[in-house]
Amino acid sequence: MESKSDLSSSELPQDQIYCYGELLHTVQMAHLFADSKTFVDRKLKNTPAETIANFQTFMAAKNNSPTQDEIREFVENNFDDLGKEFVPWEPTDWVEHPAFIDNINDPDLKQWGVDLNAIWKDLGRKMIDDVHTNPHFYSIIPVDNPVIVPGGRFIEFYYWDSYWIIRGLLYSQMTHTARGMLENFMSIVRRFGFIPNGGRIYYAQRSQPPLLAAMIKSYVEFTKDTQFAVQSLEVLEHEFEYWMNNHTVQAKGYNVCAYGGISPGPRPESYREDIETSKAFVTDAEKEEHYAELKAAAESGMDFSSRWFINDKGEQTGDLTHLKTRSIVPVELNAILHWNAKIIAEFYRLAGNNSKAEEYENKAAKILEAIEAVHWNEEAGVWLDYDLINNKSRNYFVPTNLAPLWTMSYNLNDSEKISKSVLKYIEKLELDKYPGGVPNTLYRTGEQWDFPNVWPPMQYLLIKGLENLGTTESKELSVKWGHRWVKSNFQAYSETRAMFEKYDAERFGGHGGGGEYDVQKGFGWSNGVIIEFLDKYGRNITLPGNGGNDGGKLKMWSVIGITAFAVIAVVVGRLLI
Numbered sequence: 001m002e003s004k005s006d007l008s009s010s011e012l013p014q015d016q017i018y019c020y021g022e023l024l025h026t027v028q029m030a031h032l033f034a035d036s037k038t039f040v041d042r043k044l045k046n047t048p049a050e051t052i053a054n055f056q057t058f059m060a061a062k063n064n065s066p067t068q069d070e071i072r073e074f075v076e077n078n079f080d081d082l083g084k085e086f087v088p089w090e091p092t093d094w095v096e097h098p099a100f101i102d103n104i105n106d107p108d109l110k111q112w113g114v115d116l117n118a119i120w121k122d123l124g125r126k127m128i129d130d131v132h133t134n135p136h137f138y139s140i141i142p143v144d145n146p147v148i149v150p151g152g153r154f155i156e157f158y159y160w161d162s163y164w165i166i167r168g169l170l171y172s173q174m175t176h177t178a179r180g181m182l183e184n185f186m187s188i189v190r191r192f193g194f195i196p197n198g199g200r201i202y203y204a205q206r207s208q209p210p211l212l213a214a215m216i217k218s219y220v221e222f223t224k225d226t227q228f229a230v231q232s233l234e235v236l237e238h239e240f241e242y243w244m245n246n247h248t249v250q251a252k253g254y255n256v257c258a259y260g261g262i263s264p265g266p267r268p269e270s271y272r273e274d275i276e277t278s279k280a281f282v283t284d285a286e287k288e289e290h291y292a293e294l295k296a297a298a299e300s301g302m303d304f305s306s307r308w309f310i311n312d313k314g315e316q317t318g319d320l321t322h323l324k325t326r327s328i329v330p331v332e333l334n335a336i337l338h339w340n341a342k343i344i345a346e347f348y349r350l351a352g353n354n355s356k357a358e359e360y361e362n363k364a365a366k367i368l369e370a371i372e373a374v375h376w377n378e379e380a381g382v383w384l385d386y387d388l389i390n391n392k393s394r395n396y397f398v399p400t401n402l403a404p405l406w407t408m409s410y411n412l413n414d415s416e417k418i419s420k421s422v423l424k425y426i427e428k429l430e431l432d433k434y435p436g437g438v439p440n441t442l443y444r445t446g447e448q449w450d451f452p453n454v455w456p457p458m459q460y461l462l463i464k465g466l467e468n469l470g471t472t473e474s475k476e477l478s479v480k481w482g483h484r485w486v487k488s489n490f491q492a493y494s495e496t497r498a499m500f501e502k503y504d505a506e507r508f509g510g511h512g513g514g515g516e517y518d519v520q521k522g523f524g525w526s527n528g529v530i531i532e533f534l535d536k537y538g539r540n541i542t543l544p545g546n547g548g549n550d551g552g553k554l555k556m557w558s559v560i561g562i563t564a565f566a567v568i569a570v571v572v573g574r575l576l577i
């Protein structure tokens, strides 16, 4: 299998257009499109070499300083419209009435389940043959099987999104589509050595939280296809080694992993934005460091968040110029890698290879030891990220502080003790008080992974983690948050007929905002999470209009009713006197 270093030396001809270089710089800095991603997603009309030659001729003719309109004309002459790489495609395994619908009692939620299942058809993408025969005309990474994409501006696969999308597909009985996506990922690991952030070559120098093993485990649990688990082992091992070899840092004397890409320059898909923030730095070397921090944050999936800020005082206030992602050891990355090692060990047992299973059980035990030593914080009563610059824990709320509950990366004999301390932490931070779900941080910065935005994968992590913990109290809170998430997403859907990529903690049924692009609709992981929750909670949720009660709203109307009754009684009483 090719390794990461083989890949980084194997240049693609279209890299000089989509990933770096004068053409990319000139077009992206001309601000032709409201969204910088639009340009790097457009197909070439000519070969990369011809396009570069056309660009050089164009620049020479314009004395190297073309106007915005001239650059626009160059782009129109040399690049095709968006979306040329796909043909309309309806998943062949789509069914009108998957079984999860029968687990929903409330008629409105049932209809919503039907609607969400239908959205899979809008989010499906199949590549045209030309992508395979002439890949150099495209920024898309060719894959054999159709994929389900997040939606909106995200018209290609995204790595960690696919975990929740694939689970949603499995609940929707679309095992063939799910299997195709998994096979794509396996072929990508064979070709690239790892899985890029998303399905474009400009994402190919960084990954996202490594959830392929967990996706395959989900598939195997649903289909009982243990053969597939065994067949995936070579790829899973390779991906695991990629993370261990390329992302390991030392904290408190332990080997742990942190996010961090390897490519120079701004993110191609947000080129102008990155050049803008880099203006705060003087030297080219400082600017390069800044670009690397931005890309590391993108690799985490949480782009961007005060979670990654470290200012001169070692605190998390600041702005994007304070990003120090590479110097923060993230709880969830190590928890997910622990999960990976456990899954690989389990699959080796299925394969009957006990010595390999033991090897991976030992690796899992070592990671667990590091998680306990580096991340568990007795005082806070939870796991915390670790700051490598100031050698201290970051006592800062992010849902990922509870990630080990989701991946079961703790000593299971300590469940009662952990449950008490985690629930105390939740109470102390008043995380239960938000009508629209648990926010990503408690700080409002305008960045999309900060307050008040609530993200579906993080609600899932919390709800599933509390359920896994298995105490009466943790399970109660898990169900409460699960029901609230379903109801609040439904409220947003019934007002807008849309599913959003992120929501608003402060408003029941409100969608999120902020960051460098408009809030997107679709939306892969949102639908996946809700479909799973409708399957799980659908029998026990009844909407207020259909006879159910809705805590907050019901209380509010009771208070209004009682107050109105009291006022009328007083007025009538006075009139009678």
Ligand SMILES: OC[C@H]1O[C@H](O[C@H]2O[C@H](CO)[C@@H](O)[C@H](O)[C@H]2O)[C@H](O)[C@@H](O)[C@@H]1O
Binding pocket: 037, 150, 154, 158, 159, 160, 161, 197, 198, 267, 269, 270, 298, 299, 301, 302, 303, 304, 501
């Ligand atoms: O173009 C800006 C950034 O967009 C992506 O990030 C966001 O959307 C992804 C797809 O839903 C999601 O995986 C990620 O968590 C979001 O923050 C992209 O992944 C980034 O690399 C990109 O810079």
